[in-house]
Amino acid sequence: MSTAKLTINLDALVTNWRNLDALTNCETAAVVKANGYGLDAGRVGQALAKAGARNFFVAIAEEGVALRRALGPGPGISVFAGHMEGDAKLLRDFQLTPMLNSLDQMLRHFESLPGHAFGVQLDSGMNRLGMEAAEWAAVRDIALGQGPVLVMSHLACADEPSHPMNAQQLQTFSELTDGLDVPRSLSATGGLLLGRNYHFDLCRPGIGLYGGQPFGDALPVAQLDLPVIQIRDLDVGETVGYGNAWSAQRPSRIATVAAGYADGLHRALGNGGISVFAGDTPCPVAGRVSMDLITVDITDLPDSPSHLTILNEQQTVDMLADAGGTIGYEILTSLGSRYARSYTG
């Protein structure tokens, strides 16, 4: 079979959630937007709900619908995009909690779904989503009168612990919310790791659950095995792949494996940028990554492998990200739809 195999370790995922939870005295929710960072929001959500997670966050209402179908009634599902036009039916039928981002959203929500649970997203300096101080001051009493279940904000630089923006946003968020009788949330993975001041009543980690930085102690969750389609021997001077980008400096063996940039293995990973693994032995990528195929220098292997592994304990999503000039989040959420996915644990 020429399908690459993506194995998702739900035990590692749950351990990451528990280990993050153990760093706080507050509730630890789980962010499962973008289909659970590419690993399947339903499976991820079910595993974490079983482990005790009571609240989940998604980006848009439609993601909340899919998650509700997987989780059933009970767990809270909050929507970062808030209450967009046309969302009322989904929010109501699937018991989704919008994080209202503006006066417009607030009016829409109170008018179309009176009494329906909502939260408020405040902008503490990132200038991306949420109400700014002046808008919040204007609507605050009305909002509080309707009983929000959460007030939240988001940190722009939490993956850099010494960045002055962290303390600045913490102060702004405190000024906007001190004294309110409403649960508060400021931190994702990065903020959770900044310490107690940043925890408030609920933390919302995403990437750390899935094995990514900035949670340095995260267990890897995804393993990706690529079947070898063909192996060939090259003489000195023969070339490999598009643009003749690699040429044999010695008699060489090249394995061609079944995955490429259409599967989220970015083209920037080509030409020796990374290795793929035969067991513990790294074998460098030879030449360019093409759409469906990667060519690998296996000259130093004693045997002919049936598959090579590109994501494992030795080579994490962050290492692929560094080699590709991106971040672990993008590697995970780019993992393709062609993989045969299986779940352990």
Ligand SMILES: *Cc1c(COP(=O)(O)O)cnc(C)c1O
């Ligand atoms: C994506 C996101 C999170 C989770 O962030 P991680 O860095 O993956 O932990 C939390 N809150 C908001 C508003 C987000 O957009």
